[in-house]
Amino acid sequence: MTPHDRWLLRTDTTTYAVTLGPDGRWAELAAWGPHGAEAGPSPMDRSRRTHFLTPADAAPAEYIPYGLRPFTGADLIAQHPGGERGSWWRFTGAAPDGDRALRLDFTDDVLGLRTTLCYETVPGTDVVLRWTELTCTGESELRLERFDSAAVNVPVQAGARLTYLAGQWSQEFQLRHMELARGRFEMESTQGSAGHAYAPWLAIQDSAAPTEGATPTYGIALEWSGNWRITADAEPGGSVRIRAGRVPHEGAVRLAPGTTLTTPRLACAFSPDGLDGLARVWHRYERRLTGARMDRPRKVLYNSWEATGFDVDAAGQLELAKTAAELGAELFVVDDGWFTGRHDDTGGLGDWEPDPAGFPGGLDHFIDQVRALGMDFGLWVEPEAVSPRSRLHAEHPEWAYRIDGRPVTLVRNQLLLDLGRPDVQDFVIGTLDRLLSSHAISYLKWDMNRPPTERGRPGHPAGTDPERQDLDAAHVAGYLRVLDHLRSAHPHVTVEGCAGGGARIEHATLARTDVVWPSDNTAPMDRLRIQYGYLHAHAPHTMSSWVTDAPGIFDPRPRSLAFRFVGSLAGVLGIGADIRDWTPDQRAEAAGWIARYKDVRDVVHHGEVHLLGSPDDPTCGIQYEEPGGHRLVVTAWNTGPLDGAPLVPGAAARLRLRGLDPGAAYTDQDSGTRYSGAYLLHSGLPFAWTAAHDAELVVLARE
Incomplete structure (x- = not known):
């Protein structure tokens, strides 16, 4: 293998290209994007002029130790106990498995360490899994101070827009954005779990691009149930490099001779369609994680x-x-x-x-x-x-x-x-x-x-x-x-x-x-914000959500029973209220919503999702498209003021749907209203909100 040869990993619609650096000392990202993105000079290529830096510090390295990369952030810090920190390895072999998997070996004979970079694509998705295997090949143990799962270089041009999920107990999964032109962003949990404060998930876009629409968007998610850390660096020269891995409680771990430490897997995802498109990549991946259990209805x-x-x-x-x-x-x-x-x-x-x-x-x-x-x-x-x-x-x-x-x-x-x-x-x-x-x-x-x-x-x-x-x-x-x-x-x-x-x-x-509980907070508007962030990272079939009588903690505005039911059936419907105190009318309404949920839950759990607006908008919703496109389910909420009617002129609120066939016809199964796909894409699905009508579930059948 020459330094300029490349290995290509292919997912359903994307290519991840890896090459060796100029002197063969480390692996680099050459391209990551839609099929064909590798056909040309690498967008990660730099001038190699490295005044006050080493070439390794400026390289888009896939994984590199302290020693080779002393200044801008190493992914591995290893030493003999009491010895000097650092590793200076050499490339010792590759084991590709077609375009679906790859293993690259780097060996430091002096330290007695073999590092294997592992790659594997996930069939049916646009996800590449990455992890690292660290093997002590010497006669004395090693001390590992930092051992990330992988480093991810993102081909942005004008700095990065980072989207992450932050919060606290009862306010988890709040979607946050920040611009990273230069410097470092870091989040972590040392609570022995993913934690309430941050989720081990990050999305990265070019700062110059719009948030949504035809925007290349990259994402990572760490598969680890303990302490973790994600670091994003906007490095000298404009590179944006993400490192992710677990954090040992003890500050470091010991690796005995002949043993191997395997890091958690890091899932790396790409979508050309913004954060909304990236969410669908994660949803497809999590349906694969569920396996055969995906076929069981969530009761x-x-x-x-x-x-x-x-x-x-x-x-x-x-x-x-x-x-x-x-x-x-x-x-x-x-x-x-x-x-x-x-x-x-x-x-x-x-x-x-x-x-x-x-x-x-x-x-x-x-x-x-x-x-x-x-x-x-x-x-x-x-x-x-x-x-x-x-x-x-x-x-x-x-x-x-x-x-x-x-x-x-x-x-x-x-x-x-x-x-x-x-x-x-x-x-x-x-x-x-x-x-x-x-x-x-x-x-x-x-x-x-x-x-x-x-x-x-x-x-x-x-x-x-x-x-x-x-x-x-x-x-x-x-x-x-x-x-x-x-x-x-x-x-x-x-x-x-x-x-x-x-x-x-x-x-x-x-x-x-089979399901998880996103938050102990079940208040209607609070929960809507939690679930909006959650669905950017995770699939609806995993999201357990209850209808309760809980008042708002962060947003105390009263909402109807319909609002609570539509919010809960956007995932896996449950009830947690004291239903003994519900009136006969409330019980009848609840029975109606439960029957409607049973009719659409397969679409909600298996369908392609589009997030329509956000809880910050006066009207927001979620669109679920049945595999094959025969039915659309739209959940919608009024989160803002009404239109003023009948005292002043007002118009129905609208949600523009996405991804439809403009030439197809869609019929509302309740009202019988017939829409063209072009109408729903351009004018939007109308909602006439009132004080008593603040949420709706619409089912559209494609003719």
């Missing part, structure tokens, strides 16, 4: 938490279940409070036995009553948590994270189990197996309501090097082992992922769950 659930809190007893739950069944719910989930010692948030976690006081006839008898109503049954669990007053903690205090001789921090009055320990994993697997095998449970909501704080393993020999424990990675491995076991041992069970809302939503979790 309408009722969850009892909002109605009863910790006050769980069979009689009250059965009253709710009967009403939920009358509305058309297909699944009844008992949330927190069903197990012994759980009268509030100070006890019970870890002792996963049904409370005989709450279920005097036994849990099985109650489940039989729910199933007799025509619904499946589900339970909430928090397998990683333990209450200090629980029997489990009394028997195994060493299973909880703590540092010997230091106080522990209670969050939500609970501690966190060290799921990196095999004995804790075995306990959790045994507990879940027992519950799912002993009772007719078809739905499991896995929650995690606190991050790790004093992250140590008590009882280990004094002087144990924490860098050899790698507690964050061990916890992630344990978490994924349990989820993988659930998927194989209990394939019929639907698993919902939750972490105090949306704190653990990334591709490793999404590949192993």
Whole structure:
């Protein structure tokens, strides 16, 4: 292989081209874009004039160590413990697999390190997966201070516009933009999960281009359930380079001779159609992650938490279940409070036995009553948590994270189990197996309501090097082992992922769950903003959303029951309100919305999505197109003022639809109104909002 040869990776519609640098010391990005983008001089090529920099610092390197790249940001920092930091490797081989996969080896014989850059395309998508394998080939261990998954060079010309998802608990997935002309942007989580503050997802565009429309847009998403970091650098010479990877809790990890560390996978995506187009790339990818489970309908659930809190007893739950069944719910989930010692948030976690006081006839008898109503049954669990007053903690205090001789921090009055320990994993697997095998449970909501704080393993020999424990990675491995076991041992069970809302939503979790809970905030306008950001990164079939009576936290404007239902059926519909207090009219309206959702959910979950405007606009919506284009589903909300009619002249609000055949005809299945595709594209779908009518679901059939 000569330095100027290239390897081409091809997805459905894009090409990712990799070459060796001029002296063959590192790999570079040559082109990334639609098929044919590689036919010409590389847009990443620079003058190679590097006053006060090295050539490696100016290169669009795919992955490069400190040592070769000392100034502008290295992806790998390795050393012998106590030795000098840095690696000076050489290219030692390539193993391409057609245009679908590639492995590039770089070796540092002095340090005793082989680095393998790994690439793999995902069939049916425009996603390239990248990760790195680090192997200690010497006779002494290595210390890895930084070991990103990959570096991504973005071919922009005038600086970068970054789009990211930020927030906090109850305000997750807020879409944010910033211009990066020069300098560094960094976001991370050290909460042992993706976290509420940022999502491990980033979109990059040229600052000179419009946000939407025919705009080349690049995106990355890290598949990691623990600590992570994403760094974007607008480097000297105008290059924009993104680095992403996990962050070890200990600050560094040790790599023993003969062992290999594999970094998390980084999904890299491209769309020529702006952020909206990039969202569709991610949606297709996440449908691939779901696999055969994608074919199972996401059932309408009722969850009892909002109605009863910790006050769980069979009689009250059965009253709710009967009403939920009358509305058309297909699944009844008992949330927190069903197990012994759980009268509030100070006890019970870890002792996963049904409370005989709450279920005097036994849990099985109650489940039989729910199933007799025509619904499946589900339970909430928090397998990683333990209450200090629980029997489990009394028997195994060493299973909880703590540092010997230091106080522990209670969050939500609970501690966190060290799921990196095999004995804790075995306990959790045994507990879940027992519950799912002993009772007719078809739905499991896995929650995690606190991050790790004093992250140590008590009882280990004094002087144990924490860098050899790698507690964050061990916890992630344990978490994924349990989820993988659930998927194989209990394939019929639907698993919902939750972490105090949306704190653990990334591709490793999404590949192993059926739905996730984006936020504990279910207020209508607040939730609309959360879901708008969420759908830029994640697919509708993963987005669990409930209709509740919750007032707004950040936007307290009152909204109709229809607004709440249309907002929730934009993903996977659930109900969490105290439906015992709903009037007969409200129950009848709810039953109507649930029936409509069942009619369109396949389109919502499998269709191509266009995000129409945003919650900042007076009217916004989402368009779902059925595979094959036979039906369109449009969810729409009035988020602004009304038009003033009848006191002053006013016109209907409109949403211009996208991606339609201008020559086709579309008929509204409710009103019978017939539109041409050209009309819907140019004039838009009309909505006559009133004070009582602030949301709508429209189904259009293509003739």
